[in-house]
Amino acid sequence: MAPVPPRRASDSEGAGGSPDIESIGSGTRRSSIPSFRKSQHRQREFLDRLVDCETLTSHLGDWFESVSGPKRPAFDVPFELIDLQKFDYALEGVSFQQLIRMPSAVYASSTSDAVEAIAFLAVEDFLHAGVKGLWEAFWSQDEEDAPLPFSVACLYSENLKFYQAEKAIANGKLPGLCATGVLVNNPRHPHGKWDQILELALLRPDIGYDPQPSHAVLGEAIFYALRLLLSRKLGSFQSAESVDTVFVLLVDSQYGGVVKVEGDVNRLEFDVNNVYESCADWIKSRSRISVSPIDRIWNKLGNANWGDIGALQVLFATFHSIMQFAGMPKHSIEDLAADHSSRLQARRIERQLGDRDTARVNGNGAFRYQQRSMEPEIVEVLDESVNNIESEELVMKLENGSVLWLEDTDQQKGYQIDGVLFNGELQYYLASPVEDPNRSYFLYVGSHPSQLEPAWEDMKLWYQVQRQTKVLTIMRQKGVSSKYLPDLAASGRIAHPGQCRKPSSGGNCDHPWCSTPILVMSPVGESVSDMIMSGRFGPEEAIRCCHDCLSALSTAASVGIRHGDIRPENIIRSGSTRQHPHFVLIGWGHAIIEERDRPAMNLHFSSTYALQEGKLCSASDAESLVYMLYFSSGGPLPDLDSVEGALQWRETAWSRRLIQQKLGDVSTVLKAFADYVDSLCGTPYPIDYDIWIRRLKRNFQDDDHGKEIESSSS
Numbered sequence: 171m172a173p174v175p176p177r178r179a180s181d182s183e184g185a186g187g188s189p190d191i192e193s194i195g196s197g198t199r200r201s202s203i204p205s206f207r208k209s210q211h212r213q214r215e216f217l218d219r220l221v222d223c224e225t226l227t228s229h230l231g232d233w234f235e236s237v238s239g240p241k242r243p244a245f246d247v248p249f250e251l252i253d254l255q256k257f258d259y260a261l262e263g264v265s266f267q268q269l270i271r272m273p274s275a276v277y278a279s280s281t282s283d284a285v286e287a288i289a290f291l292a293v294e295d296f297l298h299a300g301v302k303g304l305w306e307a308f309w310s311q312d313e314e315d316a317p318l319p320f321s322v323a324c325l326y327s328e329n330l331k332f333y334q335a336e337k338a339i340a341n342g343k344l345p346g347l348c349a350t351g352v353l354v355n356n357p358r359h360p361h362g363k364w365d366q367i368l369e370l371a372l373l374r375p376d377i378g379y380d381p382q383p384s385h386a387v388l389g390e391a392i393f394y395a396l397r398l399l400l401s402r403k404l405g406s407f408q409s410a411e412s413v414d415t416v417f418v419l420l421v422d423s424q425y426g427g428v429v430k431v432e433g434d435v436n437r438l439e440f441d442v443n444n445v446y447e448s449c450a451d452w453i454k455s456r457s458r459i460s461v462s463p464i465d466r467i468w469n470k471l472g473n474a475n476w477g478d479i480g481a482l483q484v485l486f487a488t489f490h491s492i493m494q495f496a497g498m499p500k501h502s503i504e505d506l507a508a509d510h511s512s513r514l515q516a517r518r519i520e521r522q523l524g525d526r527d528t529a530r531v532n533g534n535g536a537f538r539y540q541q542r543s544m545e546p547e548i549v550e551v552l553d554e555s556v557n558n559i560e561s562e563e564l565v566m567k568l569e570n571g572s573v574l575w576l577e578d579t580d581q582q583k584g585y586q587i588d589g590v591l592f593n594g595e596l597q598y599y600l601a602s603p604v605e606d607p608n609r610s611y612f613l614y615v616g617s618h619p620s621q622l623e624p625a626w627e628d629m630k631l632w633y634q635v636q637r638q639t640k641v642l643t644i645m646r647q648k649g650v651s652s653k654y655l656p657d658l659a660a661s662g663r664i665a666h667p668g669q670c671r672k673p674s675s676g677g678n679c680d681h682p683w684c685s686t687p688i689l690v691m692s693p694v695g696e697s698v699s700d701m702i703m704s705g706r707f708g709p710e711e712a713i714r715c716c717h718d719c720l721s722a723l724s725t726a727a728s729v730g731i732r733h734g735d736i737r738p739e740n741i742i743r744s745g746s747t748r749q750h751p752h753f754v755l756i757g758w759g760h761a762i763i764e765e766r767d768r769p770a771m772n773l774h775f776s777s778t779y780a781l782q783e784g785k786l787c788s789a790s791d792a793e794s795l796v797y798m799l800y801f802s803s804g805g806p807l808p809d810l811d812s813v814e815g816a817l818q819w820r821e822t823a824w825s826r827r828l829i830q831q832k833l834g835d836v837s838t839v840l841k842a843f844a845d846y847v848d849s850l851c852g853t854p855y856p857i858d859y860d861i862w863i864r865r866l867k868r869n870f871q872d873d874d875h876g877k878e879i880e881s882s883s884s
Contacts, residue, residue, distance in 0.1 A: 209440075210404065212440050212442060213400070213403070213404055213440050214404060215442050216400070216440045216441075216442050216445060216448075217397070217400045217401065217404065219442060219445045220393075220396070220397060220400070220445050220446075220449065222446075223389060223390045223393035223394070224389075225446050226389060226392070226393045226396075226446050226449055226450065227385065227386055227389025227390065227393070229446050229447060229449070229450035230385075230389055230392070230450055230453060230454075231385065233450070233453075233454050234385040234388070234389075244382065244461070245459050245460055245461040246460050246461075247460060247461070247462050247463070248417075248428055248429075248430035248460035248461070248462055248483075248487070249428075249462065249483055249486055249487075250766070252629065252632065253486070253768070254479060254482050254483060254486060255629060256503055256504070256507050256629065257482060257485070257486050257489070257503055257507075258477065258482055259506075259507035259510040260307075260503045260504075260505075260506035260507040261307070261476075261477075261482075261485070261506075262506075262509070262510060262513060263307075263506070263509065263513070264303050264304075264306075264307040264506075265303060266299050266300060266303040266474070266476045267299055268292070268295050268296050268299045268473065268474045269295055269299075270288070270291045270292045270294075270295040271292060271471065271472030271473060272288075272289060272292040272293075272296070272423055272424075272468040272472040272473075272474075273285045273288045273289055273292065273423060273472060274423065274470060274472065283344065285423075286344065287335075287339045287344055289373060289423055290324055290335045290339070290344070290347055290350065290373060291335050291336065291339075292472065293350045293371055293373050293421060294322050294323070294324065294334075294335045294350055296467075296474055297322045297350060297352055297371060297488070298322045299474075300484070300485050300488050301318070301320050301322065301352055301368075301488060301492070302318055304485065304488060304489055304492060305318060305319075305320070305492065305496075307501065307506065308489070308492075308499035308500065308501050308502075308503075308506075309492070309496055309499050309500055310500070317355075318355075319354065319355055319496075320352055320353065320354060320355060320368065320492070321352075321353055321355050322350065322351070322352055322353070323335070323350070323351060323353060323361075323362060324338055324347045324349070324350050324351075325347065325348055325349040325350070325351055325370070326338060326343050326346050326347060326348075327346045327347070327348040328343075328346050330364075331361035331362065332351060332353060332361050332362035333361065335347070335350070348372070349370045349371060349372050349373070349394065350370070350371045350373065351367045351368075351369070351370045351371070352367070352368040352369050352488065352491065353366055353367050353368065354366040354367075354368065354495060363401075363405065364397065364398065364401035364402075364405070365401045365402045365404065365405020366405070366495075367398055367401075368488070368491040368492060368494070368495060369416070369417045369418065369419060369487060369488060369491040370394050370395075370398070370418050370419065371418075371419035371420075371421055372387070372390060372391060372394070372418065372419065372420050372421070373421055373422065374387055374390075374420065374421075374422060375422055375423075376422060377420050377421060377422040377425050377426065377427065377464055378422055378424055378425025378464050378466070380464065381463055381464055382461060382463070382464065383420055383427060383429070383461065383464065387420060388429065388461065391418040391420060391429040391431075392418075392429070392431060392453060392459065394418055395416040395418050395429065395431035396431070396435075396449055396452075396453070398416045399413075399414065399416055399431070399433070399435045400435055400438075403435050403436070413494055414432060414433060414434050414435070415430065415431070415432045415490070415494070416430070416431050416432075417429070417430055417487035417488075417490065417491050418430075418431070419484055419487065420464070421467065421484075423468065424466055424467065424468050425464050425465060425466055425467060425480065426464070426465070426467040426480055426481075426484055427461065427462045427463065427464040427465065427480075427483070428460075428461075428462040428483050428484060428486075428487045429459070429460070429461050429462075430459070430460040430461075430487070431457060431458075431459055432457060432458040432460075433452065433453075433456050433457035433458060434456070435452070437452065437456045438452040438456065439451065439452070462483050464480075465478070465479050465480030465483070466478065466480045467480040467481045467484065498781070498782050498783070498784075498813065499813070500812065500813070500814050501812060501813070502771055502781075502812075502813045504771040505811075505812060505813065568587050568590070568599060568615070569587060569590060570587055570588065570589065570590070571586065571587065572586070572587040573585070573586050573587070573604060574586075574587065574601070574613070574615075574664065574688070575664070575665040576660060576662045576663070576664065576665060576688050576690070577662045577663045577664070577665045582665050583603065583604075583660060584603065584604035584605070585601040585602065585603055585604065585611070585613055585690065586601060586602050586603075586604055586607070587599050587600070587601055587613070588600045588601060588602055588610070591612075593697065593699075593739040594699065594739050595630055595739075596630055596631060596634055598612060598613065598614045598615075598634075599612070599613040599614075599615070600612065600613070600694060601613040601690070609692075610692075610694045611659050611690045611691060611692050611694060612690070612691045612692070612694055612756075613688065613689070613690050613691075614634055614635045614638075614688065614689040614690075614691070615631075615635070615664075615686065615687075615688055616631045616632065616634070616635030616636060616686060616687035616688070616689070617631045617632065617635075617686070632759075633759035633760055633770075634689075634757075634759050635687050635688070635689045635759075636687055637759040637760070637761075638689060638691075638757070638758050638759035638761075639658070639661045639687070639689050641731065641758040641759070641761045641763065642656065642657075642658035642689075642691070642758060643658060643661075644729075644731070644763065645658075645726070645729070645731065646658055648729045650725055650726065650728070650729055652721065652722060652725045653752060653754070654718045654719070654721045654722035654725070654752065654753065654754055654755060655722050655725060655726065655754065655755065656691050656692065656693070656754060656755075656756045656758070657691065657692050657693070658689075658690075658691060659690040659691055659692050660688075660689075660690040661687070661688065661689050661690065662687075662688060663684075663685050663686060663687060663688065664684075664685075664686045664687075664688060691756070693742075693744040693754060694742070694744065695742035695743050695744030695745075695754060696742060696743050697738060697739055697740075697741065697742050698715065698738040698739075698741040698742070698743070698753070698798075698802060699737075699738035699739050701743065702738060702802050707802055707803075709803075709836045709837055710870055711743075712799055712802065712803055712836050712837065712840060713836075713837050713839065713840065713866055713869050713870050714751075714752070714753060714866075714870050715741060715743075715753045715799070715802075716795065716799060716840060716843065716866055717863060717866035717867060717870070718752050718753035718754070718755075719736070719741060719753060719755050719795050720792070720795070720859050720862055720863050720866070721859075721863055722754070722755040723755070723791050723792070723795075723859065724859035724860070724863065726761075727859070730763070731758075731761050731762070731763055732761060732762040732769075732786050732790070732791055733755065733757075733758060733760075733761055733762075733791050733794075734760040734761055734762050734767075734768075734769030734770055734780075734786055734790075734791070735757055735758075735759070735760040735761075735769060735770035735772070736755070736775060736791055736794035736795050736798055737757075737772060737774075737775045737794075737798060738798060738801075738802055739757070740755065740756050740757030741753055741754070741755055741756070741798070742754050742756055762785075762786050768784055768785070769784075769785070769786050769790070771784075771813075773810040773811075773812075773813070773815070773816040774797065774801065774807065774808075774810060774816070775794050775797050775798055775801075776794060776816075777789070777790035777791075777793040777794050777851070778793065778817065778820050778851055778852060779793075779851070779852045780794075781813050781816055781817055781820075782817065782852075787851075787852055787853065787854065788850070788853075788854060788855065788856045788857055789847055789850035789851055789852075789853070789855075789857050792847045792850070792857050793847050793851055796829060796833075796843070796844050796847050797829075799833060799836075799840060800829050800832055800833060800844075803832060803833065803835075803836045804832065805828075805829070805832045824848055824851075829844050829848075830844045830845055830848075837869060839865055839866060839869045842865075843862055843865075843866075846862070
């Protein structure tokens, strides 16, 4: 398990003999090589000289020290916990089986060579099981005899070629094995090509001693990541996705983690006389390094804990690596994760819980918590202030007339429930302040921090309450306001009855309501989905809705925020009088604030780019708005069950101009807007909100001459 030894250009291959790069003929005169060939030759020579990870690590020593601190992690994490949780739900029905057990480190002192050999075999089998399970679950075309397009092999440091671990060990190459890679199958190159490596795993001792890898191990991971990036740049293999990101796995016999390196190597200064200085400068200023916490992967019997976070983050890195070479999966994570609720219901039926217990969780459009226990031998005497809470059953049930108290900074605010609402996925409430009953707000109640089931619904609640609170707070901090955007009225935690016994160090007390988050938002109104069901969404409403939503999107885009989840349930019609109604774009829980944020995935309303890339382009929200208007105006709703089917429907609808024709029946300006959006789909060109807001404004009667949008950004 020793790190790769320093390898000089004078080794067996010579200065230009990297196995994945064909050298330029020595007889070619430099003067006859075109400029681009000279540049390519210099870059190949640069890669050939990048052979010593220890030298690179030494050049990064001061930088490692400067970015590390006792009170903050040195690097961001590559994956958010909420994304790992969603990935976990998607993998519920996926089978992984590691047949070669990871040897326990307990025996390493007595038979180190034997243990190391088995460890390489186990890592190879672990990666094979992971790649095979992911490929069959997400990309496979259900062809039983179709071979896996990837293979797993070990890297030999003496020549930087790949060999099957079993063959390498049999041929005495064990001391020189330095990594294990997942590669694209290529019969012409049985020992692998570096530009066709999906990811590398470094097997190193004692990875799990610290929450973060040591500087030496991290430097080695960055070294291999940089070699992969350079090889991909110089290689001939065409990948389906951007290849400026590399994942390197760090494992020992129990623990593991992920190092993610991102960066454009075109911005690297290819100084062949100062290879390591150039690389160090690029890493410090041109790259982004992310490091996951080190967590347990294998148990004491050597079996992988596939469902725990250690193995999950490794599998998630492998998933993204496969996607770089194979493109978007046939079955998205959202598609597979959405089956969690049906599996949960099936499990409840298996356990014969039936409708009676289901009603306890979601009965009558409300939710409640229950705690049951046997009669304890030692009974704790509660204060009189909490004696009104029954010991047999603690219930939170919100219905008309209920009053909920909110902890907001240093005061409490009371809200009376005036109505229980449902948006097709989640429950929320119409409420009025106790001190001002004439005002109305939407009130959203999140999941209790310890509530785990049903987990998929809890994640939706997280987006609806906690994430949307964050987005609306950012809007307020940046001075954004518009009558077409929701306003954050209040947010905080439920103030439960009785004395809160929350520990001073943080966390929650044992009361089932403690720390449950609440979001209070205005204005209130009727959703577009309800208007459609009652037949009250006509041409005038469609034009006004398009105008108002574009106004909201324009205001949010001015401070770099995109919506990412436009659908009829997330648009309401509001207004103090019937003469001046307007539409408000709500549901900002999936908004895109940072590059790493991901939009909601909806087979009917998500943009083409969002379905393909999992990201938004500049016109994505406008494209989703067009789909919403198309379906809301009577366009036939297709039966879609996969991302592939959704993309095919979009291609057919746009190519045959079905969307433009349908919207043309409603209004010529909506048809023109659909044509405009079609021309921008998937491009980096920004949408001109102002011109379309003015054009739409001219197509409906509006007697309100007040200020239409009031926005400012700091």
